[in-house]
Amino acid sequence: MDHSNTPNTYKLPESYGETKIVLVARDPNCLFAYWEISGIETRRFIDELGIEFWQKSSPALKVKNLSNGSNFIIVINDYANNWYIHVDNINSFYEVEYGRKISERFFIPIVSSNYVLTPSNSVSSSASCYFMDYRNFSKSGLEKESRYIYEMLDMESYYKNIGISSMEFAFNSKFEQCFGISSLELFGKE
Incomplete structure (x- = not known):
C-alpha cells in the first residue's frame, strides 16, 4: 500500500x-x-x-x-x-x-x-434584503425561469436564512446590491 x-x-x-x-x-x-x-x-x-x-x-x-x-x-x-x-x-x-x-x-x-x-466600514443605510428562488439550482447554475430576485423590505420576514453572498449577479444594473447563493439549504440542511 x-x-x-x-x-x-x-x-x-x-x-x-x-x-x-x-x-x-x-x-x-x-x-x-x-x-x-x-x-x-x-x-x-x-x-x-x-x-x-x-x-x-x-x-x-x-x-x-x-x-x-x-x-x-x-x-x-x-x-x-x-x-x-x-x-x-x-x-x-x-x-x-x-x-x-x-x-x-x-x-x-x-x-x-x-x-x-474594499468593503464599507459602516452599517449599510439600505434595509433591503434580496432573496432568490434557488429550487431549480443545478450544477450549471440557476435555470432561466429561476433567475429573478425577490426584494424583501421587511427584515423580520419569515425568511430566516438569507443565504445570499456571492458576487455572481454583482454587475446586474437592475439592482443596487445583488448576490448569489450560499445557503445551507442548497445542501439539504434546513
Whole structure:
C-alpha cells in the first residue's frame, strides 16, 4: 500500500512554477496579496533588461486605487511572497502589480493581480434584503425561469436564512446590491 499521499506525510510544494499574484480585501482598510514569480519570468526580465537592472532594482508592489486613479509603491524584499497592505479608501476597487522598482520614478511591472473592492466600514443605510428562488439550482447554475430576485423590505420576514453572498449577479444594473447563493439549504440542511 502506498502511503505517500496520506494526510500525515503529504507536503505542499514550496512553489508551483507559476507567475501569479492574488489580491484579497481583508477588511475596509487592509488588503492581502500573495504571489509567486517563476524562475522563467525572472530569467526573461534579466534577458530583456540586463542583469544590472535586476541587481540595481528592488522588488516592489504597486498598489493602484482604480476608483480614484491614485497609486503608491511598497518596496519589499526578495524573500517575501505575501504582504498586508494598508489602504485609506473604503468602497474602492484596487489592483496590485508585482514588479521591480528601478528608481524613484520607474517601476517595471511583472504581473498584475485581480481586482478587489474594499468593503464599507459602516452599517449599510439600505434595509433591503434580496432573496432568490434557488429550487431549480443545478450544477450549471440557476435555470432561466429561476433567475429573478425577490426584494424583501421587511427584515423580520419569515425568511430566516438569507443565504445570499456571492458576487455572481454583482454587475446586474437592475439592482443596487445583488448576490448569489450560499445557503445551507442548497445542501439539504434546513
